Amino acid sequence: MLSPLREHLRDTFWFAPSAALVLVYVLWQLAYWLDTAIVDELQRQREYDAVSELIGVVDDLKTVITTVSSAMMTFIGVVFSISLVAVQMASGQFTPRVVRIFVRSRITKLTFAVFLATFALSLLVLTSYSGETDPKLVDSVPIAQSLLTIGMVTLSLLLFIAYVNATLRLMRVGHVVDRITVEAFRVVQKMPQGGVGDELPAAESGQIGHSGRAGVLRDVNIARLVRAARRQGVVLRLIPRIGDFVVPGTPVLAVHGGRAPSRGALGYTVSVGVERTFHQDLGFGLRQLCDIALRALSPAVNDPTTAVQCLDRIVQLLAELAHRPLGAVGHRDRQGAVRLVQPVPSWEDLVDLGFTEIRIYAVGSPQVTRRIVAALDELLRLAPEQRRPPLLRHRALLVHAVERDVPEAAERAFALEADRQGIG
Structure with a gap:
C-alpha cells in the first residue's frame, strides 16, 4: 500500500x-x-x-x-x-x-x-x-x-x-544505460507470472471515469483495487495502460460481474503526473533506451556506438520478456481469484518499441544495422514460435531499407551481416 x-x-x-x-x-x-x-x-x-x-x-x-x-x-x-x-x-x-x-x-x-x-x-x-x-x-x-x-x-x-x-x-552513457536496464528489470520482476486466461467475466457491467487532473497515468494502487473488487464481488479491468495520458472523464476502470465499488472505496487508487515513471510502466525502460539511441544516431551527435550499447540492453530486456505472459496480467486476492486485470504492452508492441525507430534511422550506419540483425537473430532463437512473426517482420523491413538506400552490393552485404558488436 x-x-x-x-x-x-x-x-x-x-x-x-x-x-x-x-x-x-x-x-x-x-x-x-x-x-x-x-x-x-x-x-x-x-x-x-x-x-x-x-x-x-x-x-x-x-x-x-x-x-x-x-x-x-x-x-x-x-x-x-x-x-x-x-x-x-x-x-x-x-x-x-x-x-x-x-x-x-x-x-x-x-x-x-x-x-x-x-x-x-x-x-x-x-x-x-x-x-x-x-x-x-x-x-x-x-x-x-x-x-x-x-x-x-x-x-x-x-x-x-x-x-x-x-x-x-x-x-557516462554505459552507466546510464545500465541504470535504466536495472530499473526496467525491477518492473519485470514485479509483474505477475500468470496470465488472465478465461477468468474475466465476459459481461461488462459499467465503467468508472477519471475524476482527477489530467496527466500521464503513472501507477495504480493494486492492493486497494483488489481489496475493493473482492468486497464487491466483481472484477475490475484497467482500461488505459500505464503511461497513457488521461483527462477528466476518461474511462479508467471497467467493472465485470456486478455493481461498481463506491467512489470512497476507489479513492486514491489512480495516480497521474506530468511524466512517465518506472514504477509500473513496462515499456518505459525500452522508451528511454530508444531515445538515447535515436539521439546518438542524429546527425548532430553521430555516435553509432552508443546506439549499439542501447541495442545490447534492448535485447537483454526482450529476451527476459520472451516467455512471459503479456498483453494483460491478472492480480489475485488471497483466495487466488483474479480481481484486477491490468493491460501491459503485448510482445509485438515491445518489439516495435525496441526496433522500429532505431531501424528507420540506422540505415546509413552499418555498425547499427549489423547489430540489429544480430539482435533479431538472437531473439529468434530465444523466442517461442508464436512470437517470431514481429521479429521476422523487422528483419525483412531492415533488409528492404538497406537494399533501397545502399547502392553497392558489397556494402549491402556488409551492412546486413550479423555482428553483436556492430563493427567491433
Whole structure:
C-alpha cells in the first residue's frame, strides 16, 4: 500500500533534506541534554576544574564550528552547481527522460541532505555557546554538540568524495544505460507470472471515469483495487495502460460481474503526473533506451556506438520478456481469484518499441544495422514460435531499407551481416 507513496517520494528532491533537518534537530537536542547532564554532574561532585577544562576546550572548538558554518554553504553551492551541470549535459547528450535518474540518485540526495544538516547543526551549536566562564554558574558546555558537528563534517567530506565519483559515473552513457536496464528489470520482476486466461467475466457491467487532473497515468494502487473488487464481488479491468495520458472523464476502470465499488472505496487508487515513471510502466525502460539511441544516431551527435550499447540492453530486456505472459496480467486476492486485470504492452508492441525507430534511422550506419540483425537473430532463437512473426517482420523491413538506400552490393552485404558488436 505504501509502494506508490515511496516511489513518489523517490521522485522528489525535498523529502530527504527535510527529513535530515528534522533528524539533526533531534540529535542536537539529545546532545544538548547530554552536555547539560555532564555539567550538572560535575558541579554536583564539585569538579569545577573539570568544568573549566571543558570550557577551554569548547572555546577552542568554537573557531572550528564558526568556520564550518560559513564553509558548508560554499560546499552546498558546489554540490548544487555540479548537479545542475551534470543534469544539463545528460539531458542534452542522452535524453531529457534520464534527468529522472539524477533526481532519484540516493547519493546526491544524501550528500545534499547531510550538507544542509551540518550547516543547520553548526548554527544550532553556536547558539549554545555562552559567555559565562565561571564553572559554578555555567549551565551547559557544548562539548558533545561540538563533537557531533565535527563528526558531521567528516561524514560530509566522505560523502562529497562519493558524490563526485557517482556523478562522474552517471555522466557516462554505459552507466546510464545500465541504470535504466536495472530499473526496467525491477518492473519485470514485479509483474505477475500468470496470465488472465478465461477468468474475466465476459459481461461488462459499467465503467468508472477519471475524476482527477489530467496527466500521464503513472501507477495504480493494486492492493486497494483488489481489496475493493473482492468486497464487491466483481472484477475490475484497467482500461488505459500505464503511461497513457488521461483527462477528466476518461474511462479508467471497467467493472465485470456486478455493481461498481463506491467512489470512497476507489479513492486514491489512480495516480497521474506530468511524466512517465518506472514504477509500473513496462515499456518505459525500452522508451528511454530508444531515445538515447535515436539521439546518438542524429546527425548532430553521430555516435553509432552508443546506439549499439542501447541495442545490447534492448535485447537483454526482450529476451527476459520472451516467455512471459503479456498483453494483460491478472492480480489475485488471497483466495487466488483474479480481481484486477491490468493491460501491459503485448510482445509485438515491445518489439516495435525496441526496433522500429532505431531501424528507420540506422540505415546509413552499418555498425547499427549489423547489430540489429544480430539482435533479431538472437531473439529468434530465444523466442517461442508464436512470437517470431514481429521479429521476422523487422528483419525483412531492415533488409528492404538497406537494399533501397545502399547502392553497392558489397556494402549491402556488409551492412546486413550479423555482428553483436556492430563493427567491433
